[in-house]
Amino acid sequence: MHCPRTNASLEPLLIGGITVYTSAQGGVFFDNSQIFKFSSPELKHGQVLLKHLSEHSESEYDVSLRINCPQCKSIVMMRRYFSPLKVVEIDECPGCAGIWLDSGELAKIHENHLTPRERKLLAHEMATNHGFITIKPPKSKYYPKAPKNVQGTTVERLVQLALLNFE
Numbered sequence: 001m002h003c004p005r006t007n008a009s010l011e012p013l014l015i016g017g018i019t020v021y022t023s024a025q026g027g028v029f030f031d032n033s034q035i036f037k038f039s040s041p042e043l044k045h046g047q048v049l050l051k052h053l054s055e056h057s058e059s060e061y062d063v064s065l066r067i068n069c070p071q072c073k074s075i076v077m078m079r080r081y082f083s084p085l086k087v088v089e090i091d092e093c094p095g096c097a098g099i100w101l102d103s104g105e106l107a108k109i110h111e112n113h114l115t116p117r118e119r120k121l122l123a124h125e126m127a128t129n130h131g132f133i134t135i136k137p138p139k140s141k142y143y144p145k146a147p148k149n150v151q152g153t154t155v156e157r158l159v160q161l162a163l164l165n166f167e
């Protein structure tokens, strides 16, 4: 497999029995659903991968450019938000459901991770307050200012939050 940004070879990396594919710029490709084994800061796999990626140099390419799936090659990946907090945009393949993260994106996902307790709290708030509560976005070194759309949350987003199940 090749890096969708630079076309250099991706290096397979085995972590806890799961193979992911990393680029020299700190990018990483996950096969179908395997990102969820790495997306929480509480998961050992996630900590190991983050440490590995952080040892690479930062990316210098334009991450807003659309890319093709490293696995399917002819399929253009879709940009979408990883979680309902809408802080981290990722690339997902509509063909194989593989996910590409650019340099620094796994760190952002970890910083914005909701714990099971936080999710439960959101579900509870939603049930008792008719779906209208305010979410304070977590502080992040990547986004010192809160993105505009995190405040004043909608019912739709809270329903998504309550239904999240990343275990």
Ligand SMILES: [Zn+2]
Residues within 6 Å of the ligand: 069, 070, 071, 072, 073, 075, 093, 094, 095, 096, 097, 098
């Ligand atoms: Zn694919």
